[in-house]
Amino acid sequence: MHVGCQPRHAGCISVGRNLTPADRTLMAATAKLPDYAASLTQYHRAFGRELRRAVRAVPLPAGARVLDVPCGDGFYAAALARRLYPFGKVVAADLSDAYLDLAREEVGRWGRLAAVEFVPADAYRLPFPADEFHVVWCARSLISLDRPVDALREMRRVVKPGGVVAVLEDDEYHRVMVNWPVGLELDLQRAVAEATRERYGSRAGLSPARRVRRWLLEAGLRPGRRMTFSADRPAPFDGPTRAYLELHLKETREFVAPHLPADRLAEFDRAIDPAGEGSVFRRPDAEVTCLTTLFLGAK
Numbered sequence: 001m002h003v004g005c006q007p008r009h010a011g012c013i014s015v016g017r018n019l020t021p022a023d024r025t026l027m028a029a030t031a032k033l034p035d036y037a038a039s040l041t042q043y044h045r046a047f048g049r050e051l052r053r054a055v056r057a058v059p060l061p062a063g064a065r066v067l068d069v070p071c072g073d074g075f076y077a078a079a080l081a082r083r084l085y086p087f088g089k090v091v092a093a094d095l096s097d098a099y100l101d102l103a104r105e106e107v108g109r110w111g112r113l114a115a116v117e118f119v120p121a122d123a124y125r126l127p128f129p130a131d132e133f134h135v136v137w138c139a140r141s142l143i144s145l146d147r148p149v150d151a152l153r154e155m156r157r158v159v160k161p162g163g164v165v166a167v168l169e170d171d172e173y174h175r176v177m178v179n180w181p182v183g184l185e186l187d188l189q190r191a192v193a194e195a196t197r198e199r200y201g202s203r204a205g206l207s208p209a210r211r212v213r214r215w216l217l218e219a220g221l222r223p224g225r226r227m228t229f230s231a232d233r234p235a236p237f238d239g240p241t242r243a244y245l246e247l248h249l250k251e252t253r254e255f256v257a258p259h260l261p262a263d264r265l266a267e268f269d270r271a272i273d274p275a276g277e278g279s280v281f282r283r284p285d286a287e288v289t290c291l292t293t294l295f296l297g298a299k
């Protein structure tokens with residue numbers, strides 16, 4: 001959940017591990033990045049294999065020109081450029097200079113990639129001519145873009161006729177699923193719904209995947225295939241999964257705490273305490289499944 005409720009301290013990037021060069025870059029940039037930055041990058045580290053599978057599912061003609069907007073930390077721009085190599089081009093665009101710097105770093109870490117250009121851009125007024133790109137890729141940003149249909153219309157404008165706008169989005173109620181006791185799960189979902197309504201004015205505020213198809217239609221795009229990608233991780237969790245879960249569950253705890261009965265909150269605290277005997281981090285039968293969905297809209 002990228003709810004912007006995470007405190008601005010980069011120390012959480014490296015929970016229980018030594019700092020990698022990538023951690024240091026992220027820490028340096030964190031002051032200028034949104035509060036969700038550490039959790040977002042850790043999500044890419046934990047589920048990179050499955051997210052790259054989503055990138056591979058996008059129809060990309062050889063030598064294609066692809067726009068990744070907003071590109072964030074560059075994870076998808078690198079994956080797209082790796083797929084296109086040696087021909088074609090990726091334009092990575094974002095409103096945030098700090099994110100564009102991070103994206104340059106990320107792309108620079110990969111070896112054989114198609115050309116990547118970094119462009120500061122507002123998703124509502126893209127600095128590109130009409131019909132410029134074969135594909136526009138837009139990942140997990142329709143919450144940040146509070147006028148999603150206007151943004152999708154602008155993406156449609158810059159896609160060639162016959163091209164595709166590819167949207168990767170989540171539904172908060174089915175995004176990170178842990179095999180909690182059922183009673184805890186139900187109360188957590190209710191608490192997420194209440195907290196979301198309070199912050200976003202609607203219980204669906206963190207579930208853009210429920211509305212992407214309608215938004216594509218309203219933007220004048222023809223909805224095509226919808227593909228959901230799952231990442232299954234059983235205990236003991238690998239380092240990146242564990243680090244991501246620690247961040248995600250801490251954020252979730254801050255978000256839902258005012259909406260959980262005291263006994264449930266205490267149960268949740270025990271369940272997410274990294275050092276706790278029966279917590280998800282120590283239980284040998286713990287399992288987590290992460291879902292994200294790719295929507296294709298044709299021009």
Ligand SMILES: C[S@@+](CC[C@H](N)C(=O)[O-])C[C@H]1O[C@@H](n2cnc3c(N)ncnc32)[C@H](O)[C@@H]1O
Binds near residue numbers: 040094095124141
């Ligand atoms: C949740 S992040 C997702 C980034 C990336 N697509 C990913 O999945 O990692 C949202 C991104 O939207 C960018 N953003 C917010 N408003 C924007 C705007 N009007 N135009 C372009 N980028 C914007 C932020 O800087 C941030 O990089």
